[in-house]
Amino acid sequence: MSKDKTNLSRRNALRLIATTAAAVPVIGCSEKAAPKVELKEDKAATKPAVKNLDAPKQTLARGTPTDPDLLNPVVPWEMQLDARELAVLAALCDVIIPADEISPSASSVGAHHYINEYVSAPYSNNKADLVTIRGGVVWLDGESRRRYQGPFVELNESQKNAICEDIKWTRNAKPEFQAGARFFAKVRVLVSTAFYTTEEGMADIGYVGNRPMASFPGAPPEVLKRLGLES
C-alpha cells in the first residue's frame, strides 16, 4: 500500500514494534562477535575442534541462488529481449491491461520489463517461454503488416483488438491462430502477475493488507450481511 495512507510507514511501524517489544536486549543475538579463536590442528582429534563458541557467528546471506540476500533482492541474470521486442510487448501489455478510471495501464507500471525478466531467467520453463515470446513477437508484427501494412505498435486500438480477438483463447481460436493464441495466453499470464503485484494493481482489486494492526478484526459486518452470516 502507498505510504501516504497511513501515518506510519511500514518499515517505521516495524521498527517501533520491534523496539518496544524488546525492552531488554535480545539474548543470544547481541552485536558482539564471538572471539576469534586460533586452534592448534596438529593435536590428536580427541577434543572438539571448536571454532566459534557461545553464539554462532552472524553470517548473513551468502549471495548464492539458494541463499540470496532476502532483504536486498537482485535479479542475477542478464535480460534477453531487445528494445524493439520490448516495444511490441509493451503495446500488447496495454491491450491486455489498459488504463481505465481505476488504475493505469500495465506498461506504465513496467509489465513488459517483468516479461523480459521472466523469459530471461536461466530455468528450463523460462527458457521455453523465451522461445514462445520471441516467436510470438515476430508473428504479431508480421500479422499486423499482413492485415494493416504497419507494425503492431503503430496500429490503432481497433486494429490491435481485431488481431487479439482472433487469439484471445486457445480453446476456440482457429487452427491458423493456435500458435498466436498460445503466445497471447502466456503474455496474459505474465502481464497479470506483473500488474497485480504492484501497488497500483493491488489497489485496483482492493487488496488492503500488509499493514500492521493491533488486533485482527475478522470479517466486517457488511460482508457478513451479504453472505447471510450475521450471528
Place this chain on the structure above:
Amino acid sequence: MASEDIENKEYDALIVGSGAGGGMAAYVLATAGLKVLLLEAGRSYDPVKETPMFNLPKDAPLRGGSTPEKPFGFYDATVDGGWQVPGEPYTQGSQEKGRRFDWWRARMLGGRTNHWGRISLRMGEYDFKPYSRDGLGFDWPISYQDLAPYYDKTEMLIGVYGTNEGLENTPDSSDGVLLPPPNPRAYELLAKKACDKLGIPVIPSHLAILSERLDHENIPQKLFPDNKLAQDVTRESMKSRAACFWATPCGRGCSIKANFQSTTVLLPPALATGNLDIITDAMVREVTVDKKGKANGVVYIDKDTRQEKFASARAVVVAASAAETSRILLNSKSTLFPDGIANGSGVVGKYLMDTVGAGVGGQIPALENMPAHNEDGASAMHMYMPWWLYKEQLRGDLNFARGYHIEFGGGRSMPGAGAFGGMGDFTEGAYGKDLKKACRRYYGSFVWFDGRGEMIPNDDSYCEIDKNQVDQWGIPVLKFHWKWSDQELNQAAHMHKTFAEIIEGMGGNVTTTVQTDGAKAIINGGAIIHEVGTARMGSNPKDSVLNPYCQSWEVPNLFLTDGAPFVSNADKNPTLTIMALAWRTCDYIVEQFKKRNI
C-alpha cells in the same frame, strides 16, 4: 575465552541438528545446567536481522515466485534447502509413479522451524495406540497421558493460539495454556456454514503464533518451578517477543519473534545460559563409539575447510531430521555395530512415513465483488477441520482406516507470482477492460481445501544407504523406497469427494479435477514434508531402535529427539509432538546424569 579453555572444554551432551528437536534439546539441557555442544549442518541464521517482513513481491526476482533454488518462493525463510540440495543427492529405489520419496532438507540454523506452517496439533489417545484400535500399524510404548504434560509445557513456551473444543481424539490443552485465536475471515465462516450441514466440525486452528504477548511474569515459574536459571533466561526471551501485527507472511520468518522459530524461541535462551556452544556448517558423518560400546562423539565435516573433525561428549543426541538421523546411524559402522550404531534390530531406516496429501480448489460466487477489507490475519488459516468420522471408521463403514484433517485457504491475500494466471481460461479469454473487471469481480472468491491424513507404516517405505554414491562431503547417501497402500489411496479419494461437497455446499464450483482414483489424487511421498519414523521407539529391543525415552536400547548414552522415534504418523502435523517428545527425553537425560548413569 582463551583457546586453551576451549580445547579443555568437556561437554556433557552433543546435539546434532538445531531444528524443532535439536533446538528443544539444546534449550532443555542447557537450562538444566549441562554443558552442551550443538552442531548444525547449515549456516548461522538470525530471523531478527534477515527477514524481509514488508518487501513486496515486485521487489524480488520473478515476483518472489518459485524457482528450483527456492521452491517455496524467493522470500521463503529456507536457505540452502529444498527437495534438492546442491552437492547432496539421494537416490530412489524405483522411478515408478507413486514410488518416489522427495526429501526436503533445510541446511540452516533452526532447520525447518524457519519455514513450517506453525500448525500445532496434539496427537490424541487413539493416535498413540492405533494397533490396539484397529489392528493396523503399531502401538507406541507411551500413551497420550505420558506426553500431555509436555504438550502443555511446549505450548506455553512457544505460544500457541486456539481453543479447547472437547472433540473426540482432538485433545484439549490445560486451562490457560492456549492463547486466544484471531477472528475468522469471511470465507472461513462460509465454509463453516457449509460444513455444519455436512456434519464436519470447523474450529479455531492451533498455530504457534502469538496472538498476544506471552505472560513472561508467570509462565517461566510454571515451566521450571525449581530452576532459577531456566526461569530467568525464559523470561527474558519471552519479553523479547512481540505479539503478531497481522500482516506479512510467516513463511518468511518473523523479525518481531511473534511466530515460533527455533532460532528466535529455543536457541536464544539456551545460549543465554552460557552452557551452549554452537558450531555451524558442521555436517555430521557418524557417531563414534568407545571400546565399551558407548557413544563418545561424532565425526563431522567442517564445510569451510572440507576436512573431517571430531567432537566429543558424554552423551550424544541426534536430531538431524528423521531420514538424516537414520543416515548418520547407518553410516556409524564399527566392529561392535557392523550394521550401524543402535541397529541390532535392523529397524533403522524402516517404517518411513509422510502425511497423505490431496487438494481441491473451487470458486464461490457469493464471495465475488466483496467490499475491500483486510484478510491478512495470521497469514495462515484461522480455522480448520479436525477428523470427524471416528465412529464410522471403527464400524468399518469407510474403505480406509485412519483419518485426515482439512486445511483450507482463500480470500483476499496479497497477490503474488501467478496472480490471476488462470483468469484467461476462467473468463474464456477476457482481455482489456473486461479482464480488469473480471479480476476485480473474482478476487477473493477462490478457495482451496487440502487434506492432511495419516499414513500407516509399511514394509515397503524405508531408506537405506546407497552403496554406490556419496555426497560432496564424502558421506554415503540415502536410497529411498516408497509405496502407498490402499489405506492411503482410498483416503486421498475420500478427501477429493469431501472437498467437492464442501465447495458445492458453499454454493461454489469446483475448479480442479475431482479424482475417484486415489492414486491420481495423492501427492508424492515427502511432498508434505512430514517425514517421520525410521528409528522407532518400542517396548521390545528386537523390533525397535529406542526405548520409550528415545534412548537407544543398545547404546545407553545415545538419544534421538526428532521425528525418527515416531511409531505412527497421525494426521496431526508432527512438529509440536517432536518438541514435546524432545522435552520429555531431555528431562530423562538430565535425570540419568543426576543418577550418574551417563
